[in-house]
Amino acid sequence: MGALPEEIERILEAALVAEFTVIDERDRPVTHPMIPLYDGEKLYVHSSILFSKKLAHIRANPRVSLSISDPTATHGDPLPHRVTIQGDARLFEGDVHQEWHRILPLWKKKEPIVEMFYAKRVALPLFWERVLVEIQPRRALWWQGGRTDLPPQVVEVARV
Amino acid sequence: MSTTVDETLLRRIEEGFSHAVIAFVDHDGYPLSVATSYRVDPSRGVIELDVVAADVPLGRQVNVVFSHIRPQPSVGYDERRYVSLWGSLSGTASGYELRPGRAQTWDEREVPFFQYSELTVPQAHAYLEELSARQDRRIRPKLSGGWLFLRATRLPFLSAMVVPVGLGTAIAALDGAWHWWLFLLTLFGAAFVHLGLNVANDVFDTMSGADAANTTPTQFSGGSRVILYGLMSRRQMALLSTGFYAAAIGIGLFLAVDRGFWPLLWLGVSGVAISIAYTAPPFRLVHRGLGEVAVGAGFGPIMLLGAQYVQAQRVTWEAGFASIPVAILIALVLYANEVPDRPGDAAAGKRTLPVRLSKHAVILSYETAVLVAFGLIAGGAISGLLVRPAILALLAAPLGLKVRRGLRENYDDPYALMPSLGAGVNLHLSTGLLLIVGYVISIAATHNMAHVPLYLH
Numbered sequence: 001m002g003a004l005p006e007e008i009e010r011i012l013e014a015a016l017v018a019e020f021t022v023i024d025e026r027d028r029p030v031t032h033p034m035i036p037l038y039d040g041e042k043l044y045v046h047s048s049i050l051f052s053k054k055l056a057h058i059r060a061n062p063r064v065s066l067s068i069s070d071p072t073a074t075h076g077d078p079l080p081h082r083v084t085i086q087g088d089a090r091l092f093e094g095d096v097h098q099e100w101h102r103i104l105p106l107w108k109k110k111e112p113i114v115e116m117f118y119a120k121r122v123a124l125p126l127f128w129e130r131v132l133v134e135i136q137p138r139r140a141l142w143w144q145g146g147r148t149d150l151p152p153q154v155v156e157v158a159r160v
Numbered sequence: 161m162s163t164t165v166d167e168t169l170l171r172r173i174e175e176g177f178s179h180a181v182i183a184f185v186d187h188d189g190y191p192l193s194v195a196t197s198y199r200v201d202p203s204r205g206v207i208e209l210d211v212v213a214a215d216v217p218l219g220r221q222v223n224v225v226f227s228h229i230r231p232q233p234s235v236g237y238d239e240r241r242y243v244s245l246w247g248s249l250s251g252t253a254s255g256y257e258l259r260p261g262r263a264q265t266w267d268e269r270e271v272p273f274f275q276y277s278e279l280t281v282p283q284a285h286a287y288l289e290e291l292s293a294r295q296d297r298r299i300r301p302k303l304s305g306g307w308l309f310l311r312a313t314r315l316p317f318l319s320a321m322v323v324p325v326g327l328g329t330a331i332a333a334l335d336g337a338w339h340w341w342l343f344l345l346t347l348f349g350a351a352f353v354h355l356g357l358n359v360a361n362d363v364f365d366t367m368s369g370a371d372a373a374n375t376t377p378t379q380f381s382g383g384s385r386v387i388l389y390g391l392m393s394r395r396q397m398a399l400l401s402t403g404f405y406a407a408a409i410g411i412g413l414f415l416a417v418d419r420g421f422w423p424l425l426w427l428g429v430s431g432v433a434i435s436i437a438y439t440a441p442p443f444r445l446v447h448r449g450l451g452e453v454a455v456g457a458g459f460g461p462i463m464l465l466g467a468q469y470v471q472a473q474r475v476t477w478e479a480g481f482a483s484i485p486v487a488i489l490i491a492l493v494l495y496a497n498e499v500p501d502r503p504g505d506a507a508a509g510k511r512t513l514p515v516r517l518s519k520h521a522v523i524l525s526y527e528t529a530v531l532v533a534f535g536l537i538a539g540g541a542i543s544g545l546l547v548r549p550a551i552l553a554l555l556a557a558p559l560g561l562k563v564r565r566g567l568r569e570n571y572d573d574p575y576a577l578m579p580s581l582g583a584g585v586n587l588h589l590s591t592g593l594l595l596i597v598g599y600v601i602s603i604a605a606t607h608n609m610a611h612v613p614l615y616l617h
Contacts, residue, residue, distance in 0.1 A: 065191040146195070
């Protein structure tokens with residue numbers, strides 16, 4: 001049993017894309033499609049420094065959300081529900097060359113071709129300078145059957 | 161990438177996505193994003209969104225996102241695209257209406273990922289500068305030493321000099337002149353000139369803005385980009401280039417003193433001068449449409465005759481003749497590789513031949529030059545100007561057809577053109593190696609047969 005209900009965990013583990021929303025300096029939401037990763041306790045996304053505007057937004061305001069909305073974006077069966085998770089993000093910027101490597105196995109599981117691209121990282125070196133974003137879940141909203149017109153189940157997440 | 165909200169964009173949204181996601185800041189100050197169905201009314205410039213069971217704020221800025229991928233088992237996914245819209249929502253009977261004021265989009269069919277990654281290089285630099293200031297230490301992107309050397313020097317392109325040095329040596333060996341250590345020294349000398357040229361080219365292309373203006377580099381074009389990416393400084397690259405040239409000059413001087421001063425000095429000085437003048441001001445031959453001539457001369461007659469002279473202490477008409485198709489084919493490698501660089505080169509004032517010529521003229525010139533190169537090889541082998549087994553080099557000619565087809569079909573698509581550019585490199589290398597094989601066959605026949613048949617001579 002992880003930090004989130006099992007049904008949500010299964011969705012997080014299967015989903016290939018999520019809408020990751022941050023808040024900009026003018027208090028507006030800004031959403032980025034990203035690969036959601038989950039290690040049983042925390043959620044992760046990661047960003048190349050080539051696409052780093054979101055990182056400045058997170059540094060200024062760590063409140064973020066991650067929604068999984070496309071039921072067909074998996075390598076297996078369609079997702080049964082839609083999920084949005086709100087949480088607090090933490091950036092790992094100590095070593096943008098190495099620090100994100102710990103989530104590489106999770107990334108490869110969802111995007112196996114990454115293994116080949118990583119082996120040939122000389123081709124696109126700046127892409128592999130990356131920042132890991134760790135999200136401590138705070139609240140999960142869970143729309144049964146993907147029906148967002150009906151009220152979601154809300155799970156308040158105990159801090160790990 | 162930022163874009164204007166117009167009817168075209170709205171039509172793309174209408175056709176390209178399965179659902180929308182409304183993102184807003186909730187009462188707790190956290191973003192909240194919720195999926196819903198949508199319809200587009202391009203005539204009114206609005207998106208109609210179905211109601212969701214959340215406190216969606218009306219009259220405040222929200223972000224509505226449309227995102228798509230196509231899962232690809234055992235790979236990941238492709239067909240990445242998204243449209244992100246900002247505006248305020250107004251309430252309707254069935255939900256909400258968005259009249260977007262601002263948009264951001266990316267569709268990898270229109271802007272391939274590699275190009276997108278080039279367009280955002282300034283964002284990476286801004287991030288690293290800001291991070292360096294925060295951490296009070298200089299933070300640069302990294303590559304391991306081996307990869308960095310490979311990238312900075314463009315080491316795989318050394319095949320360009322292996323052909324003329326090998327062929328010049330083989331022609332000398334046919335006359336009985338063969339010293340393996342002189343061959344190795346020649347090879348290293350030529351390699352150092354080539355590496356010096358590659359690195360100097362990057363220094364000057366960075367200074368002229370040609371590399372920065374090129375947002376569609378490929379593995380065959382657009383330079384090493386190590387300065388542009390911040391992997392090495394311009395000063396480091398200038399020192400590296402100087403080091404390569406110094407090593408080449410050292411080897412060249414030794415060979416000149418040992419094998420024949422003035423002929424080798426002139427050949428060496430010409431080679432180094434042409435390689436520097438290739439991109440260095442004030443000559444900048446490649447900016448004037450003379451890059452092909454410079455590369456053809458340097459990697460054709462100069463290296464081939466130089467290699468022959470080092471071994472045999474003389475040059476022959478045969479070697480001079482053999483150097484012409486080699487020069488043409490290496491010039492064609494550069495010529496084809498300049499095709500995807502056209503927009504960036506033109507923007508930086510680098511008026512290469514493909515910048516100056518129309519597509520039709522570029523392809524016609526390519527076809528003509530390939531025909532001339534192989535015509536010379538065939539004519540030389542049949543007439544006896546070259547050894548007869550040199551006719552083997554014609555086996556490589558079909559690669560020219562592959563390049564021609566690629567240029568015709570993918571002239572404006574740098575990434576789709578890459579296999580054809582690779583075929584162009586192989587055309588030069590294969591032809592050159594087959595010419596060398598032809599000479600080795602002749603050498604073997606001469607040494608092992610009492611009477612060498614005409615077809616092996």
